[in-house]
Amino acid sequence: MKTLIIGYGSPIRGDDAIGPLVADHFARCELPPGVSALSRHILTAELVADLAAQERVIFVDAAIDAAPGEVRCQRLTPNGDTLSSMAHFLNPQELLAWCAALYGRVPESFLISAGGASFDYANYQLSPLAQQAFTQMVAQVQQLFIADGDGLNETAF
Amino acid sequence: MSRTISIEPVTRIEGHARISLHLDDDGAVTDARFHLTQFRGFEKFCEGRPYREMPALTARTCGICPVSHLLASNKACDHLLAISIPPTAEKLRRIMNLAQFLQSHALSFFHLSSPDLLFGWDSDPATRNIFGVMRNYPELARDGIRLRQIGQTIIETLGGKKIHPTWVVPGGVNEALTIEKRDALLALLPEALDIARRTYTFFKTLVPKFKDEANHFGTVPTLFLSLVTPQGNLEHYDGLLRIKDAQGRIVEDMVPLEDYERLIGEAVEDFSYMKFPYYKPQGYPQGIYRVGPLARLNNAQACGTPYADVALAEFHMLQESGPITSSFHYHYARLVESIYAIEMMERHLKDPSILDARVRARARSNRNVGIGISEAPRGTLIHHYRIDDDGLINWVNLIIATGHNNLAMNQAILQVAEAYVDGNNLQEGMLNRVEAVIRCFDPCLSCASHAFGQMPLHIELKNAQGTVIDTLIRSSQG
Numbered sequence: 001m002k003t004l005i006i007g008y009g010s011p012i013r014g015d016d017a018i019g020p021l022v023a024d025h026f027a028r029c030e031l032p033p034g035v036s037a038l039s040r041h042i043l044t045a046e047l048v049a050d051l052a053a054q055e056r057v058i059f060v061d062a063a064i065d066a067a068p069g070e071v072r073c074q075r076l077t078p079n080g081d082t083l084s085s086m087a088h089f090l091n092p093q094e095l096l097a098w099c100a101a102l103y104g105r106v107p108e109s110f111l112i113s114a115g116g117a118s119f120d121y122a123n124y125q126l127s128p129l130a131q132q133a134f135t136q137m138v139a140q141v142q143q144l145f146i147a148d149g150d151g152l153n154e155t156a157f
Numbered sequence: 158m159s160r161t162i163s164i165e166p167v168t169r170i171e172g173h174a175r176i177s178l179h180l181d182d183d184g185a186v187t188d189a190r191f192h193l194t195q196f197r198g199f200e201k202f203c204e205g206r207p208y209r210e211m212p213a214l215t216a217r218t219c220g221i222c223p224v225s226h227l228l229a230s231n232k233a234c235d236h237l238l239a240i241s242i243p244p245t246a247e248k249l250r251r252i253m254n255l256a257q258f259l260q261s262h263a264l265s266f267f268h269l270s271s272p273d274l275l276f277g278w279d280s281d282p283a284t285r286n287i288f289g290v291m292r293n294y295p296e297l298a299r300d301g302i303r304l305r306q307i308g309q310t311i312i313e314t315l316g317g318k319k320i321h322p323t324w325v326v327p328g329g330v331n332e333a334l335t336i337e338k339r340d341a342l343l344a345l346l347p348e349a350l351d352i353a354r355r356t357y358t359f360f361k362t363l364v365p366k367f368k369d370e371a372n373h374f375g376t377v378p379t380l381f382l383s384l385v386t387p388q389g390n391l392e393h394y395d396g397l398l399r400i401k402d403a404q405g406r407i408v409e410d411m412v413p414l415e416d417y418e419r420l421i422g423e424a425v426e427d428f429s430y431m432k433f434p435y436y437k438p439q440g441y442p443q444g445i446y447r448v449g450p451l452a453r454l455n456n457a458q459a460c461g462t463p464y465a466d467v468a469l470a471e472f473h474m475l476q477e478s479g480p481i482t483s484s485f486h487y488h489y490a491r492l493v494e495s496i497y498a499i500e501m502m503e504r505h506l507k508d509p510s511i512l513d514a515r516v517r518a519r520a521r522s523n524r525n526v527g528i529g530i531s532e533a534p535r536g537t538l539i540h541h542y543r544i545d546d547d548g549l550i551n552w553v554n555l556i557i558a559t560g561h562n563n564l565a566m567n568q569a570i571l572q573v574a575e576a577y578v579d580g581n582n583l584q585e586g587m588l589n590r591v592e593a594v595i596r597c598f599d600p601c602l603s604c605a606s607h608a609f610g611q612m613p614l615h616i617e618l619k620n621a622q623g624t625v626i627d628t629l630i631r632s633s634q635g
Contacts, residue, residue, distance in 0.1 A: 012217075045268060046260075046306035049299075080288050101291035102299050 003145050004050060004107075005037040007060040012123050015068075015116030015130040019060040022112075022137050035145050043090045051095060052103035058144055059092045059111045060137060062130075066115030069129030071136040073144075076109040112140045160184075160580060164588055174602050176570055176591055177428075184580030189571035191563070191595065193431035193602050200553040208237055208522065208544045209327060215540065215555070221264070221601055224257035224312060225533035225558075226540070227325050228394070232529030233540040234327035236415075239523035245513035246329030248505045251394045252342075253315050253325065254531065255498040258393065259349065260308025261534035262450075262491040262498075265599040266356070267301025270488055273593050274363055278370070279586035297359070300352045304495070307349045311502070314338050329517035336512060343506050350464070350499045357468060357492040364475070367485060371475075373576040374594045375484030375569030378403030380436055380446035382420075382561065383453040384532050387411070391457040391465075391497060393532040399456045400436065400446065405479040408436075414530040417539060421556065431602070433563050434556055445568060448536025448561040449598065450490030455480035460493070462500035468493040484569050487597040522548050533558045535599055559600040569594045 007023025009016040020039035027037040040047070043059075051057055059076070066072060080097035090098070092111055100106045114133035126134060164176040179188040199218055206214060212230040216223040228250055235242055242250075272285045275294055284292075291298040315334070316324040324330050364371070380403070384396040389410075398412040398420065409420055422437040422444070436444030446452075460466045472493055475481050481490075505511060522544060529540040536558030543552040573594045578587045 044305070044309070045264070046302055046309050049302050049306050097288070098291065098302075101288060102295055102302065 001055045002034040003056040003058065004054045005058045005060065005141060006040060008040040008043055009062050010041060012121055014118040014120050014122040014125065015127055016062045016119050017124050018062045018114055018126060018130050018134055021124065021134060022060045022141065025138055026141065032145065043092065043095055045090060048095055048098045048102060051099045051107055052105060054107040056108045058141055060141065061111065061113045062116040063113040064116065066113065068115045068117035069133045070115040071133050071140060072113050073140050074111045076111050078106055110144060112137050162580065164591060178574050178578060180580035186574040186578050189567065189574045190428050191567050191570055193429045196430045200555055203550050203553045206550050208234055208542060208548050208550055211542060211550065212325065213323060219601060222257060222261055222533050224253055225531065225538050228254055229529045229531045229538045229540040231325050231327055232531060233527040233542050236529060237522045237524060237527035237542065237544060238327055238520040240328060240518045240520050242329040242518055243515045245510055246516040248508065248511055249315065249330050249334060249516065250325055252502050252505050253312055254394050255502045256308045256311035258498045258534050259495055260305045262495045263301050263304035263308065266488060266491055267298065270596050278590050278593060282585060300356060304349060304352050307345045310345060311342055314342055326517065328519055331517060333514045333516045334511055339506055339511060343503065346499055346503045353495045353499055354464060357496060360489065360492055364489065371483045371485040373573055374597055375565065375572060376482050377568050377572060378482060379565050380408060381452035381455045381480060382446045382448050382537055383456045384537065385456055389458040391453060391460045401456050401480060403480060403482055415528050417530060431563050432560050434561050435564060442564055445564040446561065447565045448558055449487060450494050451481060451484065451487045452536065453532065454490045454493060460497045462497055465493055465497035465500055468496055484594060484597045535559050535601055536561050559602060562598050566595060566598055566600065
């Protein structure tokens with residue numbers, strides 16, 4: 001299944017770097033055919049075209065509404081009502097809504113997130129709790145693209 | 158009694174700002190102000206850092222146009238080194254800058270301004286947004302996405318990272334272009350040119366519908382400042398400074414970049430954290446000037462590329478004579494520049510010397526003052542550093558493109574408010590026009606947080622005692 005892993009977050013804001021770090025990890029690995037990984041500071045509009053070409057997209061991000069180190073996996077659906085207030089970045093569901101509106105199709109999508117313990121200035125440096133979460137996130141992503149989404153331990157969005 | 162209308166935040170611009178409109182007893186607008194409400198302070202916290210860190214530090218000024226800061230900062234560092242960078246490195250930097258123009262202008266036109274241009278200022282705000290554009294003009298919306306994607310892909314191919322590339326370094330760039338990358342970039346450009354040209358053609362059909370707005374959106378005469386080539390043509394990376402007045406007379410010409418302080422003074426006001434640059438010889442606040450796409454096209458004798466030159470000629474026909482004065486035509490100018498950017502990138506990439514391996518000159522600092530000026534999508538960008546003998550920064554001045562337009566933006570919102578706002582009967586469309594004139598300038602205010610789309614809008618009319626006498630609310634659902 002054609003799958004894109006997108007890890008996003010600021011590389012210089014502590015645990016916010018966990019998304020890009022997970023994506024960078026997979027970019028260095030030998031991935032199954034059709035699987036690729038991107039790390040991004042933010043989700044920008046032009047990613048919509050990349051999404052439209054996928055069958056599955058796995059977003060990886062840090063979370064501020066989860067306990068530090070807690071890893072969640074959520075299935076995402078398009079939601080244009082979440083229209084962000086920012087001109088140059090979008091949230092995953094908004095991006096999916098753009099994809100549906102512009103290309104008439106939406107890949108199966110998941111968000112794997114981890115609660116951050118510190119978002120202070122630190123270059124690609126994770127807190128101990130986030131480091132533990134990193135390992136779990138990598139396993140969750142692998143489970144998704146190996147098991148084709150089956151057997152996930154999903155939590156509510 | 159006098160009253161004030163506050164529009165906060167201003168939507169579909171880059172950054173957080175507020176507009177206040179002051180009304181007299183009869184509800185007529187008497188004054189208007191554009192407030193930048195956040196403060197960042199890059200100039201202070203860069204002090205004490207090694208000058209070689211400046212490109213990476215100042216690129217963080219902006220998530221939209223980091224390439225612009227990267228280039229201006231590296232040019233200031235080149236100046237500190239007292240070197241000329243290799244010609245191929247300059248061409249590669251130019252390509253990256255042009256790609257930045259392409260993606261930035263695409264965001265401004267397709268995503269921020271097109272809802273107003275396609276649906277009209279008085280249309281239902283529930284549909285006057287990017288989803289409305291996607292539903293009703295899907296081809297146009299896809300074109301916007303694709304142009305941004307192409308611009309960003311070029312930046313990423315050259316720089317390795319999209320948001321904050323570190324490929325540009327003092328003395329040049331740190332990696333030569335390979336044949337494979339060159340060919341991959343060239344392959345993107347025909348599609349980009351097709352999109353830019355058809356968007357331009359489409360927009361030309363819309364312009365006549367906006368005669369009234371074109372007559373009231375920031376038409377007060379100002380000067381125009383930009384870089385030009387030594388031949389007086391369109392320039393985005395280097396060149397010399399030119400100032401033209403509203404009658405088309407060249408007031409300053411071929412001014413070396415190092416002499417910018419002779420032309421530009423800076424003032425501050427207590428109602429905004431944005432500086433108020435002005436043309437020094439005319440004093441403050443009389444020395445109003447504009448920068449950006451409108452100013453660049455007004456100042457340029459030619460673009461120097463085939464399709465852009467045709468478009469430039471058509472741009473000049475928007476008005477009977479003289480420079481184009483309406484700020485509404487920033488949109489038009491942005492599309493002309495998008496065509497130019499694509500044509501120029503193709504020209505540079507087809508130059509065999511673009512593959513030259515010599516792309517970096519190395520030196521230590523050889524002077525204590527460095528000035529780097531380039532054109533950012535929104536206008537002339539100035540980085541000015543002073544360092545000590547150990548190479549540590551002890552003074553910084555940044556004049557951001559949007560800052561140059563500050564006086565002109567204040568003047569423009571006053572003009573629009575006077576023309577459209579009836580303080581006794583507030584309508585959303587009136588206030589949307591006030592916001593829309595700001596969008597013409599495409600200001601990038603905070604370079605970090607950016608307002609867009611369905612930001613809630615809460616407007617209150619208060620009397621002199623602070624009692625609310627009228628309210629207009631736009632919720633986050635539009």
